[in-house]
Amino acid sequence: MKSVFLSLGLLASLFAYACGNKPSYGGADPNANRPRAQSEPPAEGTTNNNSTPQQPTQPSEPTVATPPSGEQRTAQTSQPPFKAPWFLDTVKGEPKDLRNYPNARRMSFSYGPIAGSDTVSLVLSTRDSMDKITAFYEKEIKLNKWTVEDKTLDPEFSEWLLKKGEDEQAKLQVKKQQGKSDFIIVVARAGKIQAGAAQSND
Numbered sequence: 001m002k003s004v005f006l007s008l009g010l011l012a013s014l015f016a017y018a019c020g021n022k023p024s025y026g027g028a029d030p031n032a033n034r035p036r037a038q039s040e041p042p043a044e045g046t047t048n049n050n051s052t053p054q055q056p057t058q059p060s061e062p063t064v065a066t067p068p069s070g071e072q073r074t075a076q077t078s079q080p081p082f083k084a085p086w087f088l089d090t091v092k093g094e095p096k097d098l099r100n101y102p103n104a105r106r107m108s109f110s111y112g113p114i115a116g117s118d119t120v121s122l123v124l125s126t127r128d129s130m131d132k133i134t135a136f137y138e139k140e141i142k143l144n145k146w147t148v149e150d151k152t153l154d155p156e157f158s159e160w161l162l163k164k165g166e167d168e169q170a171k172l173q174v175k176k177q178q179g180k181s182d183f184i185i186v187v188a189r190a191g192k193i194q195a196g197a198a199q200s201n202d
Contacts, residue, residue: 085118
């Protein structure tokens with residue numbers, strides 16, 4: 001159980017500070033489609049407008065991007081797409097039993113399996129007060145029958161560690177952005193992958 005809460009804490013930290021990924025350019029040829037410099041000789045059989053014909057030059061070897069190795073190719077083609085967790089409302093983009101704060105904008109959202117559990121992680125931002133945010137989530141926690149394992153309530157930082165049964169956990173954090181009036185809400189929700197819910201490899 002402790003390891004699951006640690007995983008939820010890692011998810012919460014990652015999505016609080018990393019809201020985007022840079023594209024990968026592995027295997028790309030930096031010289032592909034490079035325009036020919038003016039100082040390079042003209043193509044074979046052509047002449048310069050202001051000079052005598054030049055001797056044909058030996059064509060250089062064409063540059064071909066290196067294809068991915070067999071190991072990389074297998075990883076790219078054999079990995080099945082993630083299936084939405086059973087506790088995720090895919091229309092609203094929120095856990096069914098831990099709804100998004102209504103007066104907030106979503107900064108990031110992700111889901112996928114981790115260590116045998118379905119997980120959802122999202123980051124929200126709002127200018128509402130801590131009192132309003134905590135009042136909403138206190139009601140949400142009670143309404144959806146979460147057991148509070150641990151709780152911190154402070155003017156600039158609040159956190160709940162939640163449990164439901166033996167296989168469902170959640171971590172909820174509300175913290176004030178440094179130097180701003182906005183609050184960041186980080187929600188990490190996990191539940192054991194249910195039989196038949198996992199994506200088949202066939």
